[in-house]
Amino acid sequence: MRVVVAMMKHETNTFSPVATPLERFEPAWGGAAVAAYRGTGTAFGAFLDLAEREGAEIETPVAAEAWPSGPVPDGVYGALADAICAAVARGCDAVLLDLHGAMVTESLEDGEGELLARLRALAPDAVIGVALDFHGNLSEKIVGNADVVAGYKTYPHIDLHRTGEQVGGIVFAALKGAVKPVMVWGNRPMLPHVMRQATEDAPMRGLIAEAAAQERAGALAVSVFAGFPHADIHDAGLSVVAVTDGDAERARGCRDRLLDQAWQHRGGFVYRGEAAAAAIARARQLGDGPVLLLDHSDNCGSGGTQDDMTVLSEILAQGLEDVVAFAVHDPAAVASLVEAGVGARISLDLGGRTPMPALGLPGRPLAVSGTVRTITDGTFTIRGPMYTGVRVSMGRTVVLDTGGVEIVVIERHHEPWDTGCLTSLGIDPALKRFIMLKSRVHFRAGFQPLVRHIVECAGNGVTTSDYAKLTFTRVRRPIYPLDEA
Numbered sequence: 001m002r003v004v005v006a007m008m009k010h011e012t013n014t015f016s017p018v019a020t021p022l023e024r025f026e027p028a029w030g031g032a033a034v035a036a037y038r039g040t041g042t043a044f045g046a047f048l049d050l051a052e053r054e055g056a057e058i059e060t061p062v063a064a065e066a067w068p069s070g071p072v073p074d075g076v077y078g079a080l081a082d083a084i085c086a087a088v089a090r091g092c093d094a095v096l097l098d099l100h101g102a103m104v105t106e107s108l109e110d111g112e113g114e115l116l117a118r119l120r121a122l123a124p125d126a127v128i129g130v131a132l133d134f135h136g137n138l139s140e141k142i143v144g145n146a147d148v149v150a151g152y153k154t155y156p157h158i159d160l161h162r163t164g165e166q167v168g169g170i171v172f173a174a175l176k177g178a179v180k181p182v183m184v185w186g187n188r189p190m191l192p193h194v195m196r197q198a199t200e201d202a203p204m205r206g207l208i209a210e211a212a213a214q215e216r217a218g219a220l221a222v223s224v225f226a227g228f229p230h231a232d233i234h235d236a237g238l239s240v241v242a243v244t245d246g247d248a249e250r251a252r253g254c255r256d257r258l259l260d261q262a263w264q265h266r267g268g269f270v271y272r273g274e275a276a277a278a279a280i281a282r283a284r285q286l287g288d289g290p291v292l293l294l295d296h297s298d299n300c301g302s303g304g305t306q307d308d309m310t311v312l313s314e315i316l317a318q319g320l321e322d323v324v325a326f327a328v329h330d331p332a333a334v335a336s337l338v339e340a341g342v343g344a345r346i347s348l349d350l351g352g353r354t355p356m357p358a359l360g361l362p363g364r365p366l367a368v369s370g371t372v373r374t375i376t377d378g379t380f381t382i383r384g385p386m387y388t389g390v391r392v393s394m395g396r397t398v399v400l401d402t403g404g405v406e407i408v409v410i411e412r413h414h415e416p417w418d419t420g421c422l423t424s425l426g427i428d429p430a431l432k433r434f435i436m437l438k439s440r441v442h443f444r445a446g447f448q449p450l451v452r453h454i455v456e457c458a459g460n461g462v463t464t465s466d467y468a469k470l471t472f473t474r475v476r477r478p479i480y481p482l483d484e485a
């Protein structure tokens with residue numbers, strides 16, 4: 001038995017000005033993919049475990065994942081997709097893919113759908129299984145060219161490995177003739193706000209519970225995809241995929257029950273933010289810490305520039321003390337701070353390097369003064385529940401202490417979901433009065449257990465949940481809540 005296992009993941013924010021070169025994917029080609037991801041809490045890691053257990057001959061053309069950013073250049077997409085296609089063209093019984101589901105390229109609205117159509121043409125008889133992110137924007141092209149599709153049931157995403165086991169398990173059972181997967185999908189015209197998508201909060205909690213109940217009752221895999229609204233494409237939004245053992249009618253029933261439930265609760269997926277100035281003034285009055293100040297409009301984990309200074313400047317202006325802020329992405333500032341050295345007192349313009357044309361905003365740096373406290377290479381291994389065991393790098397990392405605020409300045413985008421991003425710098429977040437994080441929901445994986453209060457601060461950025469700030473031109477209309485119905 002020959003199995004091709006590959007990872008190609010990118011969540012594309014079509015409003016993001018952040019570029020997506022090949023290096024951003026940190027592609028691990030061939031055997032390097034196994035070395036990078038074996039034993040990790042990822043779908044790719046689970047695929048490797050299963051295929052090895054089955055005694056399969058395994059080819060891993062590439063494992064590549066980039067931080068979310070703007071559309072993927074055609075050449076970059078081609079390099080990754082061609083490698084996977086070449087491996088499948090050599091012949092295989094199964095293809096196991098760890099994809100995202102919201103990849104947009106310069107020329108394609110649906111990068112995953114195009115890849116799967118090519119693979120299906122190359123290997124009409126292979127069993128193709130796909131693990132997708134909860135934020136995938138599903139399409140006919142994705143579902144129609146795969147045999148098994150399943151997505152994460154958690155946001156923060158802490159079940160990547162379990163999803164890989166689920167998909168791989170069904171694929172190997174199908175290869176042995178033990179099951180005959182039948183798959184249906186569908187969507188509703190709704191764009192849930194990302195800030196209202198957490199799977200521990202209603203109404204998403206109820207949808208996930210229903211999908212899990214359907215699986216317990218015998219469906220092979222039932223997945224709710226919240227969708228990624230910042231990909232302005234025709235099929236963006238909430239969808240459901242149901243896989244059963246040879247029973248199409250049952251699969252349609254699972255799908256329709258979930259889609260009806262989602263539509264019925266659509267009002268619960270609408271988010272209205274509180275402006276940063278008012279939110280921070282309110283946070284100041286909260287007695288006990290740590291208080292988490294969430295800069296959710298500028299989340300690099302959804303394509304944010306991570307250098308919008310709106311929330312941080314308000315924290316400084318209102319004189320908050322005992323604050324740690326993670327993080328400002330500013331490679332030029334890192335270079336200046338490293339050159340100044342630990343202990344140096346320095347004044348500089350920080351952040352605001354990236355104009356955001358989709359919002360009509362220029363970059364606005366913030367003048368700050370402080371002391372360089374710490375310089376590291378920014379690497380650490382994830383110990384928390386999300387991406388467990390994966391080695392990550394923030395690039396060279398500096399802590400600049402203004403007196404009231406310890407500002408972490410980084411060379412490479414990194415969303416703070418694991419406390420290692422601070423503890424690796426010698427900062428214990430549990431001891432701070434305020435923790436400012438540029439994140440939306442993933443911070444909950446590591447930080448929620450530490451904090452007493454969470455205050456959501458709406459700043460500026462291309463991950464805004466205020467749809468009025470974004471101009472949608474491609475998504476199908478009418479769609480809720482852009483067109484209230």
Ligand SMILES: [Zn+2]
Pocket residue numbers: 133134135157
């Ligand atoms: Zn996601």
